Amino acid sequence: MLLLEDIHTHYGAVHALKGVSLNVKKGEIVTLIGANGAGKSTLMMTICGDPQASQGRVIFQGEDITQKPTNKIMRNGLSVVPEGRHVFTGMTVEENLAMGAYFQSKEVKEQQEERVLNLFPRLKERFHQRAGTMSGGEQQMLAIGRGLMDEPELLLLDEPSLGLAPLIISQIFEIIQQLRETGTTIFLVEQNALKALAIADRGYVLEHGELVLQDTGQNLLANEDVKKAYLGG
Amino acid sequence: MVPTMNESISYFIQQVINGLTVGSTYALIAIGYTMVYGIIGMINFAHGEIYMLGTYITFIVIAGLTLLGIESLPFILIAALIISMMVAGAYGFTIERVAYRPVRSSKRLIALISAIGMSIFLQNYMRLAQGSRDLAQQSIISGSWSLGTDEISVNLAYMQLIIFVITLICMVLLTLFISRSRVGRACRACSQDAGMTNLLGINTNHMIAATFVIGAMLAAVAGVLLGLYYGVVNPMIGFIAGLKAFTAAVLGGIGSIPGAVLGGLILGTAETMTGAYFSAQYKDVVAFSLLCLILLFRPSGLLGKPEVEKI
Ligand SMILES: Nc1ncnc2c1ncn2[C@@H]1O[C@H](COP(=O)(O)OP(=O)(O)OP(=O)(O)O)[C@@H](O)[C@H]1O
Ligand SMILES: [Mg+2]
Numbered sequence: 001m002l003l004l005e006d007i008h009t010h011y012g013a014v015h016a017l018k019g020v021s022l023n024v025k026k027g028e029i030v031t032l033i034g035a036n037g038a039g040k041s042t043l044m045m046t047i048c049g050d051p052q053a054s055q056g057r058v059i060f061q062g063e064d065i066t067q068k069p070t071n072k073i074m075r076n077g078l079s080v081v082p083e084g085r086h087v088f089t090g091m092t093v094e095e096n097l098a099m100g101a102y103f104q105s106k107e108v109k110e111q112q113e114e115r116v117l118n119l120f121p122r123l124k125e126r127f128h129q130r131a132g133t134m135s136g137g138e139q140q141m142l143a144i145g146r147g148l149m150d151e152p153e154l155l156l157l158d159e160p161s162l163g164l165a166p167l168i169i170s171q172i173f174e175i176i177q178q179l180r181e182t183g184t185t186i187f188l189v190e191q192n193a194l195k196a197l198a199i200a201d202r203g204y205v206l207e208h209g210e211l212v213l214q215d216t217g218q219n220l221l222a223n224e225d226v227k228k229a230y231l232g233g
Numbered sequence: 234m235v236p237t238m239n240e241s242i243s244y245f246i247q248q249v250i251n252g253l254t255v256g257s258t259y260a261l262i263a264i265g266y267t268m269v270y271g272i273i274g275m276i277n278f279a280h281g282e283i284y285m286l287g288t289y290i291t292f293i294v295i296a297g298l299t300l301l302g303i304e305s306l307p308f309i310l311i312a313a314l315i316i317s318m319m320v321a322g323a324y325g326f327t328i329e330r331v332a333y334r335p336v337r338s339s340k341r342l343i344a345l346i347s348a349i350g351m352s353i354f355l356q357n358y359m360r361l362a363q364g365s366r367d368l369a370q371q372s373i374i375s376g377s378w379s380l381g382t383d384e385i386s387v388n389l390a391y392m393q394l395i396i397f398v399i400t401l402i403c404m405v406l407l408t409l410f411i412s413r414s415r416v417g418r419a420c421r422a423c424s425q426d427a428g429m430t431n432l433l434g435i436n437t438n439h440m441i442a443a444t445f446v447i448g449a450m451l452a453a454v455a456g457v458l459l460g461l462y463y464g465v466v467n468p469m470i471g472f473i474a475g476l477k478a479f480t481a482a483v484l485g486g487i488g489s490i491p492g493a494v495l496g497g498l499i500l501g502t503a504e505t506m507t508g509a510y511f512s513a514q515y516k517d518v519v520a521f522s523l524l525c526l527i528l529l530f531r532p533s534g535l536l537g538k539p540e541v542e543k544i
Binding site for chain 1: 415418419421422425426428429430431432433434435436437
C-alpha cells in the first residue's frame with residue numbers, strides 16, 4: 001500500500017533522512033521507533049510531502065506521490081495525525097471533525113461523525129466545546145477522530161501517546177487495534193516502544209536518519225539491542 | 234450667542250450619528266486588513282486602493298446608467314454595489330496573486346515592499362486612467378429625516394441610513410459566512426493553523442485568495458457608500474482611508490473582526506467629534522494619537538488576543 005524507496009530528506013543543510021526504504025501492506029499495523037531526533041516525524045511528514053523528499057520515491061497505492069503537493073496527497077485515502085495534535089483550538093469539536101471531512105458528502109460526514117463519536121464517547125460530551133479549552137488527552141482523541149473523518153485507507157499517527165496518562169494511552173492503543181479490525185491500515189510512530197511493538201505486525205527502528213532494524217513486532221520486542229536501547233533494559 | 238442646553242445636546246447627538254456613519258465605512262475597510270492579517274500575518278497595504286477603486290466604479294456606474302436614462306435610485310445603488318464588488322473582488326484576487334503569493338515565503342520586509350509597490354501602482358494607474366484631480370458627483374440620494382422632539386432634534390440623512398443598513402447587512406452576511414459556511418470555516422482553520430489545514434487536503438492558497446477577495450469586496454462597498462455620501466473622488470483617497478482603516482483595525486486588535494468593527498466606529502466618532510468641537514484640522518492628529526495611546530496601554534488592541542503570535 002505504501003512504499004518508500006531510498007528516501008532522503010533535507011532541512012536546509014540538515015540531512016534528516018539518509019536513504020530510508022520501507023513498506024506498509026494493507027491491513028497492517030506498522031510501527032516506527034527511534035530516539036528523539038532520529039527523524040521519525042520527518043519520515044512521516046515526508047510521506048505527506050511536507051517537506052518533500054530530496055531523493056527517492058514515495059509510492060502510495062501504486063501512485064508515485066513524491067512530487068505531489070501536500071494538499072493533493074492528503075485527499076486520496078491518506079490521513080495524518082501529526083506530532084503535537086494540531087487541533088484547531090478556536091473551533092469546537094464539531095467544527096474540527098467537520099474539517100477532517102472537508103471533501104466528503106454530507107451523508108459520509110454524518111456517518112463518520114457518528115463512528116468517531118462512538119469510538120471516543122468523550123468527544124460526544126464535549127461536542128460544542130472549543131478544542132483549545134480541552135485537556136491534552138481529549139485533544140489527542142479529537143486529532144485522531146479528525147484524521148478518521150475522511151475514511152482513510154492509511155492512517156499516519158505520530159506519537160499519539162505523547163504526554164498522556166497511562167490509562168488514556170491504553171485506551172488509545174486499544175482504539176488503534178479496533179481501527180485495524182475495521183480495515184484501516186496504520187503506520188504508527190511511537191516513543192512508547194513497548195506498547196507500539198506489542199500491537200504492531202511489523203516494526204522498523206530508525207537511528208540518525210537510517211533504518212537499522214526491521215522485523216515483526218514480537219521479534220523486535222525480544223531483540224536484545226532493542227530492549228537495551230528502547231525498552232529500558 | 235451661547236447655544237441652549239437642548240441645542241448642545243442635539244448637536245452632540247448629531248455628531249455621534251455623523252461619526253458612526255463614517256465609522257461604519259472605516260469598519261468595512263478595516264475588516265479586510267484584519268482578515269488578511271489573520272490568515273497570512275501580513276498587512277495588505279494595497280487595500281485602501283481597493284476602496285478608492287470602488288468609489289470610481291460607483292461614479293462610472295452612475296454616469297453610465299444616467300446616460301442610458303435609468304434613474305431609479307435603488308437600481309443604481311444595487312448596480313453600483315454589485316459591479317464594484319465584482320471588480321474589486323477581481324482586483325483583490327489579482328493583488329494576492331501578483332504582490333503576495335510570490336513573496337509569501339520570503340522575508341516580511343520584501344512582502345511589505347511588494348505591497349507598497351502594488352499600492353503605488355494602483356494609485357498611479359488610476360491617475361492615468363481618470364486624471365489626478367477631484368471628480369465630483371452631484372449627490373443622487375439627498376434629503377433627510379428630522380428625528381426627535383421639538384427641543385432635541387437631529388437630522389438623519391437618507392444616505393446615512395443607507396450606510397448603516399448596508400454595513401449591517403454586510404456584517405451579518407460576513408458573520409454567517411465565517412461561522413457557518415464550509416469555506417468560511419476553512420478560512421478560519423487556515424488562519425489558526427495553515428500547516429494542518431494543508432495536511433487535511435485543503436488548498437490553503439485558495440483560502441488565502443478567498444480572504445483577499447472578501448476583504449476587497451467589503452472595501453468596495455465602503456467605496457460605493459462613501460462615494461455617494463461625500464460625492465468626491467481622487468486617486469489619493471484610498472491612501473488616507475486605508476491608513477484610517479488600518480488604524481481602526483489595530484485599535485480594535487488586528488486579526489479580530491469584531492475588533493475591526495469596534496475600532497472603526499470608535500475612530501469615526503472620535504474624528505468627527507474633534508472636527509465638531511475643535512477643528513477639522515486636528516482630525517487626523519486625534520486618530521493617530523488614539524492609536525498611540527492604545528498601543529501604549531493595550532498593545533494587542535481592544536479586542537485582540539495577547540497570545541496571538543504570527544510568524
Ligand atoms: N523544520 C526543521 N528545520 C531544521 N531541522 C529540522 C526541522 N525539523 C526537524 N529537524 C531536524 O531533523 C532531525 C529529525 O527530527 P524529527 O523531528 O524528525 O525527529 P523525531 O525522530 O521525530 O524526534 P522526536 O522523537 O523528538 O519527535 C532533528 O535533528 C531535527 O533537529
Ligand atoms: Mg517526532
